[in-house]
Amino acid sequence: MALTRIQKAARIAGQQLAGRQTPFIFNEWYIAALSKEVSRELMARTILGKSLLFYRKLDGTAVALSNRCGHRSFPLQHSTLDGDTVVCGYHGMRYNDQGEVVEVPSQASCGGISIRHYPLVEMGPVIWVWMGEPELADVTKIPAMPMLEDGWVTSEEYMDLKANYVYLHENLLDLTHLSFLHANTFGTPDYAKADFDVKITDDRMWLKRYVVPTRLPPVWAKPTGLEGKDAARITTSDFVSPALHIVHAEFYDISLDESERPDQRIKTAHIPTPATATETHYFVVHGRNFALEDNSVTEFMHQQLMAAFQEDVVGLQQQEQLMAQEEGEEYFEISVKSDAASVAMRRYIKRRADAERGLIASSSAVQTTATQQPQPA
Amino acid sequence: MALTRIQKAARIAGQQLAGRQTPFIFNEWYIAALSKEVSRELMARTILGKSLLFYRKLDGTAVALSNRCGHRSFPLQHSTLDGDTVVCGYHGMRYNDQGEVVEVPSQASCGGISIRHYPLVEMGPVIWVWMGEPELADVTKIPAMPMLEDGWVTSEEYMDLKANYVYLHENLLDLTHLSFLHANTFGTPDYAKADFDVKITDDRMWLKRYVVPTRLPPVWAKPTGLEGKDAARITTSDFVSPALHIVHAEFYDISLDESERPDQRIKTAHIPTPATATETHYFVVHGRNFALEDNSVTEFMHQQLMAAFQEDVVGLQQQEQLMAQEEGEEYFEISVKSDAASVAMRRYIKRRADAERGLIASSSAVQTTATQQPQPA
């Protein structure tokens, strides 16, 4: 059927945007698990389509290996953890923490069997993994998570999202949706219409939104004492990497002078680790710099936020199901101004994926036409 | 494996017949919903593989739009109906009843966003939709449903059939199966052996079956008062369009002269609207021209008929599951004389589908070698 001129143009532009068909980016640090998830019990998790095995050594160090036994493809998760080694539950191949077989029960030699070992870096409540080319693993490239570094109070969560990770990034880079998808939780009607700035560099995108004056939803109003007051709610959506998005927000009573305002900020790391093309491990690490001693505030905010983020999970899954059905000749998406950061993000992810697959010269893969700009204050 | 000569010939002939692999015909009026299904609650339904959104305006007019938001593919069924407009539940794009965005919350202009609007025509208990090229929509081409036009008493039903629509048409065009699939409901053993006529024109097929004398099953015997009598049961299966099949039946006491017989007829519209290649919306509108004042007759016949039609649903689903498994090099279907109308129907649907896809010259798409013949009385 005929598309309109605008629909056709959107369809063509869409070919440069990452989406559910885009291959994964492997040369990137991803968060594999919350620290508390990895223990002396063998655990399997699919990351970028690969099944990984996780466990802790006796000294507490977390280990990630391929979950597939290199002998006969048995899932090692159904094996025995013996000291720091894993004894395959099928034929007893014993693996050390580097993925090398150190014992084959039925013969004297080890047969040269090995499976992939994945570098892990544990940082507070999260564990980063390198899925890419081993020689490119560089721990200095792990993105910072400032709420963990500054002594803030944090809490964390894991959610299973049955949708592609790109659309979670998209969701986060335009918080217009707070007024609609989150109308009953932490959105307010004025959110969608509030002024915003967009900043884009070659590999990072921000959208800063000024909701002033506004009334804060309970999740922010109660812990800050701003219930019933005309307040400012200033939020920055920050695409840090394909593996990390951080939302920064500050709140204050607009009747106060700047010098009188208590410093009340939150930072929420939204961490979309791709499992498959249509499933994402959605980790959240939330931190605040106020009411540091009050556990009930931590519990209250955590519960309120997770209820809201669950709305994203539901909405993104509904979107995924419809995209799976409707992708085809008539498919298009038309963008508006508040999509500028998210469109840049999707173009960036597409270029990164193409570069890894050798589809474009990798030297130009991270170049954009935008002038490099400083991070918003 | 080697097929017999007859099996091979059937396999080759089968390539001209529509089946579960045949693309949909778009330039056709289909019934999208029963009128009572469409309300002020947003409803989604997949038709010809497309997800559509249905609702009624404040004045009661039914509306059908694409269910996919033209901005970010959110299913509009999870949105808010505000007056006659739909406000997307994700980012708040507001659509009018023509599928045009009339408000983008995050900016002043509407961004030229629009989605497809599907013409609807409501006729009594059913709503027709045009899924094809907009300029070809012609309400005068909507097939007549005579039981709605003649003051008959009607009832209607919706069933979800997990099978391709072509096989429901096939089922209806040869009622031989009443003696077997419906042996315990409204079939009788003599049905399969009864004489029949077949008439075929370029785009319509009839099979008229004369079961005389017979004993009527309860669904017909009780309301007509023909229980225990030698009766005539004369049924015409009428393929009206890819979207509509009508069964006409008359019943009378064969001991009566033609002039003495009360006029006791039913017409049942069987309406197979394709959802996907393996799912069909199966609507039924049943009407009769006798016992017009008696609601208990309506209820009795409706309950009896739906029990029988549910046997078709089960049988067609069993057939679909086996076809899905067995389609391949050894697949064939051998036709018999009573399949003449249904084979012509499947050839016609195949030609229509091919013509829409440009596989054959559309001018010849609706031509057949059969001489045009009048509809049977």
Added chain:
Amino acid sequence: MALTRIQKAARIAGQQLAGRQTPFIFNEWYIAALSKEVSRELMARTILGKSLLFYRKLDGTAVALSNRCGHRSFPLQHSTLDGDTVVCGYHGMRYNDQGEVVEVPSQASCGGISIRHYPLVEMGPVIWVWMGEPELADVTKIPAMPMLEDGWVTSEEYMDLKANYVYLHENLLDLTHLSFLHANTFGTPDYAKADFDVKITDDRMWLKRYVVPTRLPPVWAKPTGLEGKDAARITTSDFVSPALHIVHAEFYDISLDESERPDQRIKTAHIPTPATATETHYFVVHGRNFALEDNSVTEFMHQQLMAAFQEDVVGLQQQEQLMAQEEGEEYFEISVKSDAASVAMRRYIKRRADAERGLIASSSAVQTTATQQPQPA
């Protein structure tokens, strides 16, 4: 990602091994059902991807036909068995036990409709079927099942295995896994390390394992009276055909002279009949030559063995699910010495499948480089 040199070599070698992607071998006798499964009730079962219908004639002879009606693809399992004929539940085509239509209700002639008839041979508790080219069916090629021929006591079972049949053969040809997968049932820790011989001919593979001295698990110790004694457990894994594997085992008290030992042996037929690429009908016929009169021994051993074989089912299904996910560019399997027989088996199945598909000259299809060797005693 880069594989190691050994991984790459294993990946290349793996291309000669049968696996879940390998087409089925049709020209082979398979066990279709246990005798007790086939009765006067119509039963359908998928074998080598084809849906078959089974029933017994009035004289008790088992019959197998295509389950798909040659007229309109209705599954004949939902039909009526009338004497020795099957009357299709849709339009009443009546089939004789050769798959020929002998009555079409709606016309005088039979229309030349026929469906495939599959030769069956019933041997004690099992029924063999020939799925291949009809002219190659040769009952003298049905493999022997010695436990049925020698007056041993037998019991049999059916299990549904959601995995490819090749991996059940692989499982059986290397019983190293008894120490791990069956650690809690009939495996012992010394099993994996026991000496073994491998013998390979062009179409048959054996692995004989000498677990001496050992302590027997309850399934063998209790019926043989060898509880608490130093015993010998000598087991031969015997790949008889793609459709049959037989495990032979003998047990004795090693403190006795050979002349004093009672003859205590078991033979277990493991019968993997492919349903689809990822599902296998797993039949077991177990026999013993001791305690012949004691039914409680039969029951005890049957229950113990099936608990163990269920561990194989679970493990093979876990392996299948992981292979389905991980097959791709990085997939490899590295073999060890105890895999020699199973690697030969997988090469043989691959050659047979290729030969049937005409990919290699069939004359060389059953040739190997191994010297023909006698069956182990």
